[in-house]
Amino acid sequence: MNCKDSVHAHYQKILEDKIGMLENSLLELKEMGANESKSTAGDKHETALAMIQIEQDQLRNQLQDTISDLKIVQLLPREAKLDCIAPGSLIKTDVGYYYLSLALGKAIIMDNQVIALSNHSPLGKEFIGKRVNDIVEVNGRKYKIEAIQ
Numbered sequence: 001m002n003c004k005d006s007v008h009a010h011y012q013k014i015l016e017d018k019i020g021m022l023e024n025s026l027l028e029l030k031e032m033g034a035n036e037s038k039s040t041a042g043d044k045h046e047t048a049l050a051m052i053q054i055e056q057d058q059l060r061n062q063l064q065d066t067i068s069d070l071k072i073v074q075l076l077p078r079e080a081k082l083d084c085i086a087p088g089s090l091i092k093t094d095v096g097y098y099y100l101s102l103a104l105g106k107a108i109i110m111d112n113q114v115i116a117l118s119n120h121s122p123l124g125k126e127f128i129g130k131r132v133n134d135i136v137e138v139n140g141r142k143y144k145i146e147a148i149q
Helices: 006-039 043-075 122-127
Strands: 090-093 098-100 103-109 110-119 135-136 142-147
Touching: 006 043, 006 098, 006 103, 006 110, 098 122, 110 122, 122 135
Parallel strands: 098 110
Antiparallel strands: 090 098, 090 142, 103 110, 135 142
């Protein structure tokens, strides 16, 4: 695999899709709240409105976190070749590919499994500053760095 742009675009799209889903969920809850406010069911009515408000607050927090994550991913450097590993690096090891960005999970991109991991994770911290042919060890597992993009 030789296309860091594809990896970057994939994870950016995941975050953009999540933002869209959260925004749609907030709109649905807003409509539910508007319909519920037309009701005159007393305590049951107030409980339902309170539950909707709690769910809206949770979704707003998730939305803000996801927007922040998207901004971080968008700001990652996308130079094709680096001498040493830094945030934004696509790292090929003897174990697989790792994208040093945020903890966004596994994906199959260009027929290769890629794991997006945070530079604050144990493995991410060990990768920072390493070069091709260096070996990183975390929890007894060794990773030989074969290429950096």
